[in-house]
Amino acid sequence: MADPAIPPNADEIEAAVNEALHGLELEPHETASILGFANEELPHLQTPETTYYVLGSYRDPYVRRLRRVENELNKRLSAYAFVMGDLREIGLDRLPEFRIRFQLLAAYADYIVGVYEQDAGGEVTELGKISETPYFEKSYVLPRDYCWMTGENFDGKADVVAAAMEIWHSEDLTDEQTADELESLVAEAQESGIGVSKGELTDAVAEREHDNTASYSWVHLNEFRLFELHGRCRPWVEESELRDSVDFVPTPGRHPDWEE
Structure with a gap:
């Protein structure tokens, strides 16, 4: 050759x-x-x-x-x-x-x-x-x-999903409490100008559970x-x-x- x-x-x-x-x-x-x-x-x-x-x-x-x-x-x-x-x-x-x-x-x-x-x-x-x-x-x-790990307020949708993941994996909450915490999170996000619904947040968390996405x-x-x-x-x-x-x-x- x-x-x-x-x-x-x-x-x-x-x-x-x-x-x-x-x-x-x-x-x-x-x-x-x-x-x-x-x-x-x-x-x-x-x-x-x-x-x-x-x-x-x-x-x-x-x-x-x-x-x-x-x-x-x-x-x-x-x-x-x-x-x-x-x-x-x-x-x-x-x-x-x-x-x-x-x-x-x-x-x-x-x-x-x-x-x-x-x-x-x-x-x-x-x-x-x-x-x-x-x-x-x-x-x-x-x-x-x-999302960067500083600041007290939500800066975007990624921050909201990260917070939802923490709620989802908390061993101290019942299923009912988890649902209530997610609703409160959605309300807080919307007050900050971030358009996200509870359904969208739940779907995003479930997708990450399926994909086993790491932090x-x-x-x-x-x-x-x-x-x-x-x-x-x-x-x-x-x-x-x-x-x-x-x-x-x-x-x-x-x-x-x-x-x-």
């Missing part, structure tokens, strides 16, 4: 791989495999289309929402959204292949969009990577049920807060709200801030 052609951006690829592996010396066949991957996958990210690298969990049921975000982005004209799991592997037994693939794809994508619903799995590592230079400026996060660690909350302060975090509660969250991500034709 002939060695892959050397792409015109070979120096950039080498720099990205060096950064991923911290300068580790490659064996000749490893270099050939990486160049083969680059020749096949990177040209899709070097077109006039705006490219979106979508991160998140590939496990059920979270993958359904991940795919929905990818599909919504692909509905845009002149857009190409993708997830790493759909691309071929490089085939490197000795090296940490995930780091290389992530680094190459993140370096050439116009935007990175992370969808988060839990505090476990590979998406934890990805969140840590996109919150640092050089990827922070091109990254947006869509965390489910996220976020303090590390996650701090990362989300950083994106929030920079105007690049859009929480969502119900799956039906994902479309509005995706609309928050810049559309094709807008020059990425990180390129300016």
